[in-house]
Amino acid sequence: MDNRQIVIAALPQDKLELDHFALRIVEAPQAGAGEVLCRTLALTVGAGQRAGLQGSASYAGAPRSGIVMGGAAVACVEASNAAAIPVGALVTCPAGWQDYSVHKAGAVNVVEGSGDPAHHLGVYGTNGLTAYFGLFDLGEPKPGQTVVVSAAAGSVGHLAGQMAKISGCRVVGVAGSDAKCRLLTEELGFDATVNHRSPDFRGEFREACGDGIDIYFDNTGGEILGAALRRMRAHGRIVCCGVVSQYDTGNPAPGPRGIPGLLVNNRVRMEGFLVFDYADRYAEARARMREWVDSNALKPLQDEFHGLEEAPRAFIDMLAGGNVGTRVIRVAE
DSSP, rough: EEEEEEOOOOOOSSOOGGGGGGEEEOOOOOOOOEEEEEEEEEEOOOEEEEEEEHHHHHHOOOOOOOOOOOOOOEEEEEEETTTTOOOOOOOOOOOBBBBEEEEEEEOOOOOOOOOOOGGGTTTSSSSHHHHHHHIIIIIOOOOTOOEEEEEESSHHHHHHHHHHHTOOEEEEEESSSSSHHHHHHHOOOSSSSEEEESHHHOOOOOOHTTOOOEEEEEEEEEHHHHHHHHHEEEEEEEEOOGGGTTTOOOSSOOOTTTTTTHHHHHHHHEEEOOGGGGGGGHHHHHHHOOOOOOHTOOOOOOEEEGGGHHHHHHHHHHHOOOSSSSEEEOOOO
């Protein structure tokens, strides 16, 4: 049985290109003792994977070429040597970009079979969990506060913004096109939006933020973080989730000016986090998010590519801001 794999052909020195990946066909692996063989149904791609190729993601280890590109998948168990995981079970697993993968039973998570399996990569997966713990544990939103989210139409941002609305906050989204800005206000309930590519971004951002920002959920770093720093209210919180403006380049820009002065003067807390630190609370977060999704208070968005071979193109397009919500690659039915 053939197993198609997308491997890292070469590590990028600057922007990621299609020729940094290659298709390889090998024989499918077999499950050993205590292991399961998984057939990939869908993959997701995120900015953190680009950080891994850059070597700036501590959790990803040192980047290497010649190996299968890593990534999370939802998969069907084709063969099982683990009593607790039956054949036919739907699981999430770190399959990487390939048709078949083998995992120890403890490395996969059995999920419910109802609904779209891809939601387990988005709202119930790392994206939703990141939005949840970043907003509630670090941001600590309170009704009436102003929350600003950058990359607000992205995989994490569109969920974090909606959760802030659920908490009774006024929510401002920063996105990269007028179409995305309209989607955020018209479909997801954001109170205001700003296109960061606008010639008058600074003025429009200042107007949208009103009398200041209580919580800034930062997915981008760079100029947008700099603008938010200058609008933070006393005792505000900056949630450092990602730095997508610095990932797809061989020459990352320096951090914004004003640190630490602006933090000190306004008594602002600026804190980074990794979602994996909250693993023992994932069930709590998923239960709350499922209630919100079921009541239509939280609307998870995703866009799709079809076919394993499209994964590199889907990844590069996502890094250029082409996605709305979670970017999903459908691999098999």
